[in-house]
Amino acid sequence: MIRIQPSGAACGASLYGVDLSQPLDADTVAQIRVAWLAYSVVAFPDQAMSIEDLERFTLAIGPRGEDPFIAPIPGHAHVVEIKREPDEQAPLFAEGWHSDWSFLPTPPAGTALYGSIIPPVGGDTLFANQYAAWDALPTAMKSHLQNAMGIHSARRGYAPNGTYGEKDRARGRSMAIRYSDTAMKTRLHPIARVHPETGRTALFVSPGYTIGIEGMPDDEATDVLNELYAHQAREAFVYRHVWQAGMLLLWDNRCLVHRATGGYEGHRRLLHRITISERAPVASAQLTH
Ligand code: SIN
Numbered sequence: 142m143i144r145i146q147p148s149g150a151a152c153g154a155s156l157y158g159v160d161l162s163q164p165l166d167a168d169t170v171a172q173i174r175v176a177w178l179a180y181s182v183v184a185f186p187d188q189a190m191s192i193e194d195l196e197r198f199t200l201a202i203g204p205r206g207e208d209p210f211i212a213p214i215p216g217h218a219h220v221v222e223i224k225r226e227p228d229e230q231a232p233l234f235a236e237g238w239h240s241d242w243s244f245l246p247t248p249p250a251g252t253a254l255y256g257s258i259i260p261p262v263g264g265d266t267l268f269a270n271q272y273a274a275w276d277a278l279p280t281a282m283k284s285h286l287q288n289a290m291g292i293h294s295a296r297r298g299y300a301p302n303g304t305y306g307e308k309d310r311a312r313g314r315s316m317a318i319r320y321s322d323t324a325m326k327t328r329l330h331p332i333a334r335v336h337p338e339t340g341r342t343a344l345f346v347s348p349g350y351t352i353g354i355e356g357m358p359d360d361e362a363t364d365v366l367n368e369l370y371a372h373q374a375r376e377a378f379v380y381r382h383v384w385q386a387g388m389l390l391l392w393d394n395r396c397l398v399h400r401a402t403g404g405y406e407g408h409r410r411l412l413h414r415i416t417i418s419e420r421a422p423v424a425s426a427q428l429t430h
Contacts, residue, residue, distance in 0.1 A: 142158060142172075143156050143157070143159050143169070143172045143173065143176065144156070144157040144158045145157075145180075147180065148180075148380050150379065150380035150381070151270040151273050151377060151378045151379060151380055152181040152268055152273075152378075152380045153180055153181070153182045153183070153184070153268060153382065154179075154182075154184070155183070155184045155185075156173065156184065159173070159185065160188070161188045161190055161389060162188065162189055162194045164197060165198070170201045170202070173202070174202065177202070177251070177393060181270060181272075181392065181396050182268050182380065182382065182393065182397060183391050183392075184382065184388055184389070185388065185389040185390075185391075186385055187388070188255075188387055188389050189387055190255055190387075190389060192214070192217050192220055192413060195220065195253065195389070195413060195415060196219070196220065196415065199253045199415045202251060202391065202417050203251060203417040203418055203419065203420040204418040204419075204420055205415070205416075206242070206252075206415070206417055207242070207245060207247075207249075207416070208242070209242070209321075209323070210295065210298075210305070210318060210319055210320065210321065210324065211316065211317055211318055211319065212318075212319055214413075219415050219416075220413055220414070220415055221414050221415075222316065222317065222411060222412070222414075223235075223316065223410075224315050224409075224410065224411050224412075225315060225316075225409070225410045225411075226315045227408055229315055230313065231309055231312040231313065231314035232304065232312075234314075234316055235399075235401040236401050237347075237348050238269065238348055238370065239347045239348070239350055239398060239399070239400065240345065240347055240349075240350070240394045240395075240398050240399075241394045241416055242295075242350075242394075243293045243349075243351070243394070244293040244294050244295045244326070244327070244328050244350050245328065247418065248330070248394060249418055250337075250393065250394060250395060250418060250419045251416070251417035252391070252414060252415070252416050252417065253390070253391045253414065253415050254389070254392075254413070254414045255388070255389045255390075255413045255414075256384045256386050256387065256388045256389075256390075256412050257412060257413055258410060258411040259384045259385060259386045259388075259410065259412075260405035260409070260410050261405075261408065262405055262408070263402065263403055263404025263408075264384060264401070264402065264403070264404065264405045264408075265382055265383050265402050266382045266400070266401055266402070267380070267381055267382070267400050268392060268398075268399045269373055269374050269375075269378045269379050269397065269399070270378045270379075270396065271343040271345065271373060271396050271398060272336075272343045273377070273378045274344040274372060274373040274375070275333060275342050275344040276342075277372070277377075278344070282368075283333070285365075286333055288331075288333075289332045289354055290329040290330065290332065290355040291329065291330055291331070291345065291346045291351045291353075291354060291355075292351065292353040292354065293328050293350045293351055293352070294326065294352045295350065296324045297349070297352070298324070298350075299318070299320045299321060299324035300320065300321075300322065300324040301321075303320060305318045306320040307320070327352070329355055331345060332344065332345055332369075333345070336393075336395045336396055339396070341396070344372075344373055346366060346369050346370070347370070347373075347398045348370045349398075354366065373398060374398070384412075
């Protein structure tokens with residue numbers, strides 16, 4: 142039986158009593174999915190996982206996601222390294238709030254991140270609960286946004302003139318980022334997004350990937366989005382995740398935004414990441430404990 146220890150913050154829990162280096166039975170996977178849907182981000186401390194274990198575990202949670210703009214590690218087409226060297230000068234990767242790859246037609250449902258080398262200080266990951274953010278919006282704002290579509294794009298990060306574009310290459314970033322003109326594409330997603338498994342509404346915008354609101358003049362959309370960005374990251378919605386080596390983290394991109402933090406200059410940080418796609422609907426989404 143898995144033991145769940147909630148973080149006490151707006152989201153997040155640690156899960157004990159499961160060995161992710163071994164294949165999991167259906168009941169264990171169901172318990173993990175229940176906890177994941179309930180707490181939105183779940184940590185599994187003290188796991189000694191190989192890349193193959195990470196691949197097997199994530200496939201049990203859902204199908205493989207699509208990962209543009211970061212080259213996978215050799216021999217593992219869906220595994221990328223989130224990496225920073227001790228002397229690296231490039232801006233921190235993923236320091237702005239975002240939901241992973243929300244500019245895709247079907248953004249990943251989840252992300253799994255395994256801490257391979259964790260610095261002794263800093264490098265926490267922050268998560269903000271976007272169910273709570275939506276629920277706490279003023280009624281007038283909710284009515285305004287109820288049927289609005291956010292315009293998502295990877296351009297700020299991954300276009301040739303983006304944060305990780307041509308100039309970044311010269312700064313010697315250690316991560317295998319592959320910027321591209323395809324980052325200019327846009328994709329619409331509801332701002333009030335109904336989670337397909339929990340049925341709850343979450344605020345689905347982020348300064349990382351949302352560049353406008355469909356049908357709204359740019360200056361008005363910028364004002365609305367800036368208000369939403371300030372709101373969605375309020376302290377009350379945030380869980381600060383502190384890493385340990387050998388810890389696996391599994392989060393739900395449909396109801397969270399997250400961001401990396403620094404503070405570990407002079408230390409190496411290396412994590413392995415796999416994104417998880419939506420799975421076909423399952424009868425009784427097992428939302429109760
Ligand atoms: C990510 O956004 O996938 C990376 C988060 C982190 O490095 O803490």
